[in-house]
Amino acid sequence: MWKSLNVGTFQTKNNVFLAPLAGYTNYPFRQTCEALGAGLTFTEMVSCKGLRYKNENTEELLLCGSESPKAAQIFGNDPEIMREACEGEALAPFDLIDINMGCPMPKIVNNGEGNALMENFPLAEKVISACAKSGKNVSVKFRTGVTRGNVIAREFAKLCEGAGACMITVHGRTRDMIYAGEVDCEAIAQAKNAVKIPVIANGGIFSKEDAENLMQKTGADGVMVARAALYNPNVFAEILGTERMRVRDFFFPQLEQTRRLYGERFALVYMRKMATFYLKGKKGVTAWKEKFYRAETTEEVYRLAEDAFSDDE
Secondary structure: OOOOOEEEEOOOOEEEEEOOOOOOOOOHHHHHHHHHOOEEEOOOOOOOHHOOOOOOHHOOOOOOOOOOOOEEEEEEOOOHHHHHHHOOOOOOOOEEEEEOOOOHHHHOOOOOOHHHHHHHHHHHHHHHHHOOOOOOEEEEEEEEEOOOOOOOOOHHHHHHHOOOOOOEEEEEEEEEEEEEOOOOHHHHHHHOOOHOOOOOEEEOOOHHHHHHHHHHHHHHOOOOOHHHHHOOOOOOHEEEEEEEOOOOHHHHHHHHHHHHHHHHHHHHHHHHHHHHOOOOOOHHHHHHHHHHOOOOHHHHHHHHHHHOOOOOO
16 A cells, blocks of 8 residues: 555655645655655745745745655746746756645635636646646646535546646645545545546545545545644654654754754744644643743753653653
């Protein structure tokens, strides 16, 4: 069930991937998940217009390092700008460029980007084709449709393959479901049966059992883990049956690297949040959260984490 995948011109370590998560999947977090077994990790989604105009915050999202292979996710709706981004220096280190056609957030959809492209097949096809013509390996992440009454995963999967995508990821919910509700395994299975390229199933994975069920019910070639990884990066080790790490053994390196790469202020805000995620299920979690959110320096976060995670095994 768990094995490496051939995707375009490269091979993944295995078929359990980390999803792109806006605001979270920076390089230190991706490296943590890779160390715990993730076969492929994705940057958070990056604006192609931001890359064109060399927006510093946009380019910072693409900081990368030793992870291999590397995948970046982009969004936009202008085929020319999208191809330009794929051919540009900022995306040069990445083995795979994933096009976001799933984001349901109004500020993205109202710009005609993200999941809005599932309502415009001709434009979606032009975007994918333009990116593929850059010579990069291109994948597409999309939903089963826009509304529950109009599931179009099968048709959209065929469009992606025909336009040049070498892999697709199907989030088993429609846009109107946002991130709640039961995953539509049948729709993912229909997409899988419609194409020859690898199909990754996404949605509702919080445990090994969830991952195995999604694979069995959809016939997918792999799975993509999203929110569960924020609370428990060990979810990759649990799914794959490999060795877990103690929280402190990955929290402290993540804190140090985040501070070194992004500075004290970003690291303080981000790692306070990550610490509270990693505390999920722990006794006295509310009191610990209050302590972390009162921390005013990363040194204070470090000292609190030494106590908070001291009994973790």
